[in-house]
Amino acid sequence: MQINMFFKLKIFVVIFNVIFLSTSFSQSLKYAGTLPINHHLSESQKLFAEKVFEKTGGKLKIEIFPAGQLYKAHEIPSAVATGAVDIGFNLTTVWTKDIISEINDVPFLMVNANQVGKAWDKDERLFKYYSKVMESRQMKTLGVILFGSFFDISSNKKIVNPEDFSGKKIRTSSAISSESIRALGGSPVTLDPAEMYLGLQSGTIDAAITGVTSIDQRKLWENSKYTTIAGSAFGVFAVNMNLQTFNKLSKNNQEALLQAATEVQQWSIDRSIKEDNKSTEFLKTKVEVITLNSDQRQKWTTKLVPVVNNWLSKASAEEKKIVSWIESLK
Template sequence: MRGKTMKKTGKTTLGFLCASLLTFSSASAETVLRYAGTLPVTHHLSEAQKTFAALVAEKTNGELKIEVYPAGQLYKAHDIPTAVVTGAVDIGFNLTNVWTRDAVSDINDIPFLYRDANHAEQAWAPDGQLFDLYTKTLAARQMKPLGVMFFGSLFDISNNDKPLVKPEDFAGMKIRAYGALSSEAVRALGGSPTTMDPGEMYLGLQNGTIDGAITGLTSIDTRKLWEAGSHATIAQAAFGVFAVNMNLAKFNGLTENQQTALMESAREVFQTTADESARQDEQSLAFLQENIQVVVLDDEQKAAWAKILAPVVEGWQSRASDDEAAVIEWIRGL
């Protein structure tokens, strides 16, 4: 009788161990990736973060779970690249110029390179020369570009003094810039550039730390800069493109199916944000025109700005590699 009891107990123990191992295996099958962003929760790119996470979960049957942290909940804009490289966060998005000092990262800030939003979309097609070069460049920096998302019109200016139309209007004005080329552009226009995190623009305008801020149409709207600045100049000298970059080692450690799911999901989000950014720009422009004084540069005014900003373009070309220069010619020929 005792032997039968021990045998039964042994089977029970074995069954418990098997069940525990199965439970552990099931729990460990899910991989969690943290995805950091900086734009307001209502911004269409913050919504795109959620869309991306949902697509990845669907394509991997829940194997990959993306935890989304918008609105600078984890890191400020300029801290995200370091966080991704060191593995403090797995994925982040930011304007391409924030990620590296390579000339290719500044391409979107070359004044009036893109004729319009559609031209920028063509240039950043996932199978195009620009994204290919950007991917190779970021790999050397231990990052993996999954894709890009479209912010929309950029190099638009919110200010609290007067309309900014002619270069002489910028004289003596301290203006927030968002990168190297935008800073050079402010200097060329006669202003004084200052670096400031996007989340600090509102208070900067409100307390007079800055006279104006270069940002985008949707940012002037969703960050409520129109409350602090009674004027806006819509120049569309650039179009904001946010790179979605992942820690390279983390990406390489995933299965091939998981990697494919990430890239496919990013491709889908690329198209939805391209479409949505145009709609959001139109909506924000209409809103701003109802609430503050807005100047939208016409073709003649843009040409005058482009002439003044020519040295900025020449400065970029002087430090560009042969591959980067070739990509510019490819973009212009699209």
């Protein structure tokens, strides 16, 4: 199965890139991704490349490399910042350790795609603030892509209430998600997304925190019996580009990149809803799927209050205002 997927990936990339190589162009940029080729975030790479090609009349070509072909998730930030690759996407929490990068993982702040779409609108305060911080890290934020439901759990034993976390080794993706697992009673383990499958299979971890689309397409259900949908966080991937490389482009090419990213960002709002629903229905045919009810959510909320308060204690006055504004969008 893994060999078959490997060849599918190679065919996907070769066919897509050859189509664009057949037309003359003046410049090419490499775009690294990490999700499986059938995931809508990998599809977003292809869509972005097509839009840039169209808007520049073929003068700027984006070569896409999905499914961790070039770099693992944790390697992409340094690769983009140093110019080893031109463009990459990643969860905001993975890009940098800045407080604003953790905002999507603040428990029960971001709760659905429509709210998140409004919060990350490129004309609004969150995107502008985040972009400014990324520029200080030598990266240009072209846009964001909505991944979908996050902090969902793939496990062999049912994990619903806080007491169910006790003694469990659980894969997390960020500092704040690790803090949340500790607050709920579990033991966080850091693993690259590509390592979750083997981690569950070997028993290195008892459960993995990710999104339902990832549980589906990374086939975590093959090594699990339960999926818990918490609704406590929402995955947002920032599309960042090396700042020096961006600044060297012509104004027309810069504008094409930004416009294409905006269009893909808007596309991802409805698409994330569709894919979450599709994956949830699929998982119901493979494992027991539990969606937290109001009483269970309240238990989680109570346990996670210290996590929220700790994040707020480190946030600037502007970041606290952004949180209040996001809460008003619910």
